[in-house]
Amino acid sequence: MLPLTPAQTVGPFFAILVPATGRATLVTDHTAGQRIVVEGSVRDGAGHPVVDALVEIWQANAAGHCNHPEDSRTLGPDATFDGFGRVHTDADGRFTLETIKPGVVPGPAGQPQAPHLVVGLFARGLLTRLVTRIYFEDEPSNALDPILACVAPDRRSTLVAARRAEGRYRFEIVLQGPHETVFFDV
Amino acid sequence: MSRSAFQILPYRRPPAGDAPVNDATAYRSTALRHPTQPLVVIPQTLSEITGPVYGYGRLGPMDHDLTRQHDGAPLGERIIIDGRVLDEDERPVPDTLVEIWQANASGRYAHAHDTHDAPLDPNFSGAGRTLTDAHGHFRFMTIKPGAYPWHNHDNAWRPPHVHFSVFGRSFLTRLMTQMYFPGDPLLRFDPIFAAIPTERARERLIASFDLGVTDPGRALGYRFDIVLRGRDATPMDL
Numbered sequence: 001m002l003p004l005t006p007a008q009t010v011g012p013f014f015a016i017l018v019p020a021t022g023r024a025t026l027v028t029d030h031t032a033g034q035r036i037v038v039e040g041s042v043r044d045g046a047g048h049p050v051v052d053a054l055v056e057i058w059q060a061n062a063a064g065h066c067n068h069p070e071d072s073r074t075l076g077p078d079a080t081f082d083g084f085g086r087v088h089t090d091a092d093g094r095f096t097l098e099t100i101k102p103g104v105v106p107g108p109a110g111q112p113q114a115p116h117l118v119v120g121l122f123a124r125g126l127l128t129r130l131v132t133r134i135y136f137e138d139e140p141s142n143a144l145d146p147i148l149a150c151v152a153p154d155r156r157s158t159l160v161a162a163r164r165a166e167g168r169y170r171f172e173i174v175l176q177g178p179h180e181t182v183f184f185d186v
Numbered sequence: 187m188s189r190s191a192f193q194i195l196p197y198r199r200p201p202a203g204d205a206p207v208n209d210a211t212a213y214r215s216t217a218l219r220h221p222t223q224p225l226v227v228i229p230q231t232l233s234e235i236t237g238p239v240y241g242y243g244r245l246g247p248m249d250h251d252l253t254r255q256h257d258g259a260p261l262g263e264r265i266i267i268d269g270r271v272l273d274e275d276e277r278p279v280p281d282t283l284v285e286i287w288q289a290n291a292s293g294r295y296a297h298a299h300d301t302h303d304a305p306l307d308p309n310f311s312g313a314g315r316t317l318t319d320a321h322g323h324f325r326f327m328t329i330k331p332g333a334y335p336w337h338n339h340d341n342a343w344r345p346p347h348v349h350f351s352v353f354g355r356s357f358l359t360r361l362m363t364q365m366y367f368p369g370d371p372l373l374r375f376d377p378i379f380a381a382i383p384t385e386r387a388r389e390r391l392i393a394s395f396d397l398g399v400t401d402p403g404r405a406l407g408y409r410f411d412i413v414l415r416g417r418d419a420t421p422m423d424l
Contacts, residue, residue, distance in 0.1 A: 002272060002413045003413065004274065004390075004414070005361060005363055005414070008206065008364040008379075008381075008391065009213075013297040013299070014349070016311065016312050017285055045217075045218035058236070058237055067238075068239055070195075077240040078240075082240055106231070106424045107232075108229045120357070124215050124219075125216045125218075125219035126220070127206035127216065130208075130221065147228050150226055150227070155223075175219045176222055180221055180222065182223070183225050183226070184228050186230055186234055186358065
């Protein structure tokens with residue numbers, strides 16, 4: 001077996017590869033599903049904004065299908081929604097993503113997963129990618145989600161975006177400290 | 187209420203011991219940014235074993251040649267970086283996006299926040315991208331980046347390096363790393379490189395000089411292969 005190539009930090013200058021707004025908008029006029037805006041922020045252990053983080057998300061479409069050949073329910077590439085986004089944090093440590101609320105994706109043993117975005121986070125000072133998820137406050141199915149069930153009950157709220165208005169959510173990523181976001185080993 | 191069941195083939199969990207630690211005290215920026223709670227182990231689902239593989243990152247004709255993205259040629263030593271993207275089972279990863287970014291020959295990034303007192307090069311932006319071919323092969327033409335000082339500690343210098351971004355076939359294969367150059371005297375002083383705990387793993391980030399990769403009379407050549415997570419042998423029912 002070949003040994004894995006180790007990760008290194010992206011450092012502070014990845015903006016020369018990924019423009020500031022990167023892929024902040026995942027939807028087109030033809031995308032099916034409920035439009036949502038996720039307003040996020042990233043803060044460090046001192047509560048300071050992390051102004052040089054790169055946030056990547058991956059998600060299913062409104063029907064809960066992933067735009068990928070190994071989701072046998074899809075019928076090839078979906079030109080209207082590919083499910084990938086990436087965006088920087090700004091000078092206040094904030095980012096905004098415009099997308100759709102994903103549908104239900106099957107989880108272990110066929111249990112349905114509540115709607116969620118898969119998140120990968122890179123930054124100066126992070127030598128590896130951090131992986132987390134964004135769930136939605138107004139989804140009753142969160143209570144039955146098999147991945148949230150892996151998390152201690154008092155920390156689950158760090159994975160749930162707060163509903164601010166119809167279709168508008170707020171999600172704080174805290175890298176360190178008493179309200180530290182749950183990060184996954186997957 | 188059963189939806190049509192299908193199987194997924196999970197990705198192998200990385201072995202312990204070779205991955206860099208996020209709590210690397212010698213690299214000061216980690217102090218307030220590394221999580222202090224243990225990572226929560228979760229099963230892989232369809233959400234993780236899929237990822238952006240369909241045409242993300244449409245490519246321009248000069249995207250893989252960083253020496254030909256402007257009217258003039260950049261200053262510095264032209265190099266070719268040639269390699270393959272493979273998985274742990276030595277299977278090539280075809281049609282996957284490989285991206286690079288780097289400083290110019292003077293050690294300066296074309297980024298507003300880079301304050302190093304070294305000249306910018308109007309003919310060098312420092313970013314490139316390409317897709318691997320059917321055999322997982324990729325090739326960039328660029329210039330060798332310079333070393334540069336940074337504020338981590340007294341008299342700190344980053345060794346010349348090229349940042350790599352690789353997607354692979356799923357969210358789980360995503361990799362950001364840095365390629366270094368053989369024989370570099372700065373490597374042993376670099377806390378980012380040293381955050382990888384074992385010498386055998388650090389060596390995987392050092393490209394090898396390869397005369398066979400050079401373009402005679404034009405560019406030196408380095409080989410850099412990248413190994414992403416491979417698949418488990420046993421499928422999982424969904």
